[in-house]
Amino acid sequence: MIPFSILDLAIIKKNADAADAYKRSLDLAQHAEQWGYSRFWLAEHxxxxxxxxxxxxxxxxxxAQGTKKIRVGSGGIMLPNHSPLMVAEQIGTLETLYPGRIDLGLGRAPGTDQKTAAALRRGRVETVNDFPADLKSLQTYFSSDNANASVRAFPAEGLGVPIYLLGSSMSSAVLAAQERLPYVFASHFAPTYFLQAVRHYKANFKASEKLKKPYVMACVNVIAADTEEEAHFLATSFYQMALGIIRGKSYPLMPPVEDMSQIWTEQEAAAIQNMMAVTYVGTKTTVKAGLEHLIQITGIDEVMITTNIYDHDARLKSFELTADVMKSLSKEMV
Structure with a gap:
């Protein structure tokens, strides 16, 4: 079985609010565990x-409180924004409340603009050495070996919460291999170094007590529907959201449109196509062919799906179709 999971950003729709987004996220997670998704992760922005x-x-x-068995995690917590002690305490609390279901995905990027990052970090300037040191501190707080330290993290101490390293560059691949951690690549918006990073990680990974072999997850965009026409129509909401990234603005999730050429320029369309190159839009047949090719050329161990569709029911349908695709692929690849 090739595990498949979900990355969610609780995107707010036009003419809606955050409460609506949180309600839809929970509803999606409840459906997702019925369809066989392994994890439901939430990003920090x-x-x-x-x-x-x-x-x-x-x-x-x-x-986690609204579901029963699906793993719930951060995809990820941007560690430079936080004290490792506080992260350990918060994640340890979640693991205590929902034992065996919590994942801790960590990233190094700020998840925001530089001014906001400065406000989050209260003027702390990160150096290249800070993230590995913070990671080591966080791991120490979770370790039972920290029992005699003067600073301890409760209730995290001794809990086996799995840690995943997120990234979109070669430096993250190097660190994940060095630290012998599972590696999650943000190919859904930063595909440039995807293949190179995965190859380096696998070639340089050394087994540890917790992880015997390299483990790679890749996040991809998927929009699936019963017809090609419907899928491409639904995808225009995702393209409009991506357009906000190109323009440096935060757009709500907009209703789909018939013609994107009325909204973006040719240059913007090309930029989005490059940025969102690891995107699969179409019927189950089309999406299956794309994901199968991805798995074959990369050798990834798990696929993490992100899907931004305006209509909630259509979004649920896309995730259900994608689950069918992944189950079919798993059977064929045995």
Whole structure:
């Protein structure tokens, strides 16, 4: 079985609010565990009025309390924004409340603009050495070996919460291999170094007690529907959201449109196509062919799906169709 999971940003729709986004996220998670998804992760973003996931640990609790078995995690917590002690305490609390269901995905990027990052970090300037050191501190707080230290993290101490390293560059691949951690690549919006990073990680990974072999997850965009025409129509909401990234603005999730050429320029369309190159839009047949090719050329161990569709029922349908695709692929690849 090739595991498949979900990354959610609690995107706010036009003429809706964050409460609506959180309600839809929980409903999606409840359906997802019925369809066989392994994990439901939430990303950390700040100073973005139409992205509801500014506090992923709180949203993790919201999702975990409303589900029964799906793993719930951060995709990720941007560690430079936080004290490792506080992250350990919060994640340890979640793991205590929902034992065996919590994942801790960590990233190094700020998840926001530089001014907001400075406000989050209260003027702390990160160096290249800070993230590995913070990671080591966080791991120490979770370790039972920290029992005699003067500073301890409760209730995290001794809990086996799995840690995943997120990234979109070669430096993250190098660190994931060095630290012998599972590696999650953000190919859904930063595909440039995807293949190179995965190859380096696999070639340089050394087994540890917790992880015997390299483990790679890749996040991809998928929009699936019963027809090609419907899928491409639904995808225009995703393209409009991506257009906000190109223009440096935060757009709400907009209704789909018949013609994107009335909204973006040719240059913007090309830029989005490059940025969102690891995107699969179409019927189950089309999506299956794309994901099968991805798995074959990369050798990834798990696929993480992100899907931004305006209509909630259509979004649910897309995730259900994608689950069917992944189950079919798993059977064929045995």
């Amino acid at each position: 700040h100073n973005m009025p139409n992205v509801g996931s500014s506090a992923p640990t709180i949203l993790m609790g919201h999702i």
